[in-house]
Amino acid sequence: MEDLRKRLLKAEERIAYLGQIKEGIEWGNLPSLQETLQELRDAFYEHSQENLAERIGTLEESLAFLENRCEESLSSMERVRIVRSPLRFSLKDILENVYEEYTELGGEEDANIDPALVAARASISRRVKNRTIMQQVMVIGHEKGHGEEYRNGGSTKPWGNEKALRYMRVAETEGIPIHFYIFTPGAFPVEEYPGAAQQIARNLYVMAKLRVPMIAVTSEGGSGGAEAVGMGDMRLMFSHGYYSVISPEGAAAIEGKIREGAKLPKDLLENCAERLLITAEDNLRLGTIDRIIPEPLLGARRDDFSFFRQIKAEMIRATDEVVLKTKSLRAFRAYELKLEKAARAAGAGGDEEPRIDVSWELADDEIRRLLQFRSRKYRGMATQAYREHLSPYAAFYRRTGKGLAKLYYTFRYDILKSRHKQVKKVMQDVSGEGSVLIKQVTAPFSAAYDFIARKPNGRSARISTLWGSVGEDQVEYGELYTSSLANEDRTVSCPNAEKHGCKDLWVPDLYGEFCGVCENCGHHFPLEYQWYLRHLFEPDSIREFNADLASLNPLNFPGIDKKLEAARAKTGRPCAMITFDARVLGVDIVVAMLYSDFRNGTVGAAEGEKFVRACELARIKRRPLLSYVHTTGGIRIHEGTLGVIQMPKCTMAVREYIDSGGLYIVVYDNNSYAGPVASFLGCSPYQFAIRSSRIGFAGPRVIRDTTGEDVPPDYHSARSALQRGHIQGIWDRRDFRRNLHKSLMTMGGGNLYYR
Structure with missing residues (x-):
């Protein structure tokens, strides 16, 4: 009977999960299944064990049919709900089930710099012949948790991203790969130091040239918050995840011009989610990810242990591929052949993981190739998303010009640079010794020029400049642009008038000689x-x-x-x-x-x-x-x-x-x-x-x-x-x-x- 009770509880969880995905229990025949479940729960001990098992089995079959039907027609917004479900696996579940052991860094649970981001030193194992090989990695990612409020839903604060950057540098120092896991709806938008935007920028700047392999896996990727720990040499994505420029709710509010606090129309929300192409298949087609990790029906949950074995195999494989590309194409091709052989063995009932030993340590020349591959990877992204009209002749001319410019400037500034500095030093020494003689020769001519250029008031003529002086010879540039706003014959009030007592400004002067600046308080009006x-x-x-x-x-x-x-x-x-x-x-x-x-x-x-x-x-x-x-x-x-x-x-x-x-x-x-x-x-x-x-x-x-x-x-x-x-x-x-x-x-x- 205890086993039947567990099956009934599991059926209840499955019904609730389907209700979350469909945003209501009214979809399909869920209401009748809910009634059947309630009836079995209320009269659990009134049925014989055989009858109870039969009725629970029928309920499970009906649920399986509904789940398959739901999977076949999943919309983008339903995938978003799957990702946001508290039943979905989290980073801590991955750490506990994919890696052999780990040590969390920067605090634990709520006693943490930022509990929404976890950094951990971990080890991952692989079997090679009859021995187990342990390889060290740094795991960094967002932790949504399973209902813990202090996790902030995986929305990382600036100091959480700063923590991530710190342990990226530790991994670089130790020469170990980094595994990034992205579970965030977006970064927490606060400007307090180190600042949301500025810290993401710092992370990206460092990741661009980090000297270790980086693998990034996305479950929920919300714009810049995802990129803060997402610049991988290999970019993977879970099949039921989403990766987007903005949340569907944010896009709907902008597109529909919804007033703040007003409820978003469901149709508008669904349409925006579809149009943004946020699913794994969409992103693979757009080229923003490299591979998809398949999940079980309706997405993996925290107790899908076979899925965690799959994640482990995928992370090892992805890291191997990045490392082998830095060694030689021949080594990479040999690895691919072994993978194919292992896959055939798995299909025949063999082991699904290839038993191949690949060292993840990189030599200096391999690190150089790693950085070159990373640069080429991101340089080639999204090149299909803009238009450039160039004739074959113009394209050839541009390529030729670029090549010649490289040769010219390399010769001028790289090859001749040291010589140029030496010559310049000699010229400075010579000019210093000869300055007295030159001054004596040119003195009469300088005196004559000063006399001719002298103004009636006795001062030498100087051409004034709008911008202030940088040197005596600075002049005002050509015909200056006058803002079209200066054509309005009226006055405007400075926004700081009440605070600083600024007088009303006549528009032609404000957008003319005043350069759009209030002379009293310095407020800058926008200019074209x-x-x-x-x-x-x-x-x-x-x-x-x-x-x-x-x-x-x-x-x-x-x-x-x-x-x-x-x-x-x-x-x-x-x-x-x-x-x-x-x-x-x-x-x-x-x-x-x-x-x-x-x-x-x-x-x-x-x-x-x-x-x-x-x-x-x-x-x-x-x-x-x-x-x-x-x-x-x-x-x-x-x-x-x-x-x-x-x-x-x-x-x-x-x-x-x-x-x-x-x-x-x-x-x-x-x-x-x-x-x-x-x-x-x-x-x-x-x-x-x-x-x-x-x-x-x-x-x-x-x-x-x-x-x-x-x-x-x-x-x-x-x-x-x-x-x-x-x-x-x-x-x-x-x-x-x-x-x-x-x-x-x-x-x-x-x-x-x-x-």
Whole structure:
């Protein structure tokens, strides 16, 4: 009878689980099964054992039929509910069932730096012939728990991601692989140090060149929170998991323009989940993951022990594959043949795990190849999600030009660099000794020039500049851009008028000679991106490149094609990023600019590709790289994970550029939020903000929905970001050019060409 009672309890759990997936007990014949279950429970001891066993067996058969029917028609939103079920397995279940032993680091349970993220030193075993081989790994991942409130549902706080980074470095020091497990709906959106966005950016920056194999497995992957521990050499995903740019609820609120606190329509929620292509099959097809780990019917649960054996085999196999690729293709092919042989043996009733011994220790040349493979992997992601119209001739011309540029700049700055420094030193010595003679010869001519150029008041003529002086010869640049806002013949009030007593400002002056800045309190009114193009850089120095890269609608999201067309018509540009060569007070630089007019400066595959190419060009030409962020609203949700993957892809490009000796400067303006700040912008060692700009990971509404608390009005202000250490300084718009030039001349490595 005890066995029958356990079967009845299991049937009750299965009915409740189906009800969770279908969001109600009314689906199919679940109501009648629920009544049958209740009847058997109430009259459990009134039935004979044979009758009870027969009726429970019939109930189990009916449940199995329903489960199969549910599996065949699972929607994307139902997969989300499977992942969020408290019955689903968690990271601690994996640690206890996949690894032989483990030691949790950074605290345990609720006595932890951040219980939503677990780091553990673990060992995993494999059988080779008649012996067991133990291999050491670092396991890092999110822990949702099974109802424990202190786990925060796997939503990691900034200090949890900092803990993850710390133990990534430990694994690198010890030379052991890292196994990442992603179980998070998203990062916890708080700006307190080390900051949600900034810490994710730091993690990505370090992972880009971490010198050990990394395997990442996703169960629930919510945007930037997933990427904080997701930049793997091999990216796996559980078959019933989801990986998304945003939660379905968040996407529905944006798409439906739902008021805060209002209930989301169920149809809208289901449609958004489907359109975002968040399932494992979707992501495999898009190329954002490498392989799917199959799960049992309706997803694995914490007591599916055969599934844990499968995870173990998959993690060993994935780590082997990453390691063997660094050794030789021949070794990798031999391993694949052994895998095929083992699979055939498993099909014939043999052992399912290949008994192969692969050392996970890497030599220096193997580490170098590992980093090369990782770079190529992320460089090749999402290349199908943008459009570039190039004729065969133009493509050939571009490739040839790039190759010649590499040869030229390598010869000029790598080969001749040491010689150049020696010659420069000699010239300095010679010029120093000859300066007295030169001064005596040129003195009469200098005196004559000063007399001719003298003004009536006795002072030498100097051409004033809007930007302040950098040197005596600085002049105002060409014909300056006047904001179209200056055409409005009216006055506006400064937002700080009540606090600082600012007078009303006449619009033509405000957006003309005042540069959009209140003279009394320094408040910066927003200006168009064209203003910066004309005021910041020397005239006729801007040379745009990759201007034909265009944003697409790779997920075929309804209505987005028309919105993209409208953005192109409005701006005359194909995407939200402009990349160009320019010059600032004699210094040549490469610039990547995100601007607000095109879809609020959001980043998708086209913008990511343009940014990566800008990094590559700056590296080839040995020029500083400036990211000027006029505005960015984050990752473009309509490109799904093809947008999310731009976070590691672009950060990889930045890391390679900085490692080559480049100077990377980021300047924020207006509003800068979410994915770009949490990746390729936030990883810069030199980040500045124009006064009155706002910087953060998530907007006030998202923070309120997530934390249940309101944030103060200045929570995302540049001053608060500076106080937290997220940026390195605040610039006045009127001093932008002068401050940028000073940074170019004083920051970065000594091997920058213009030094």
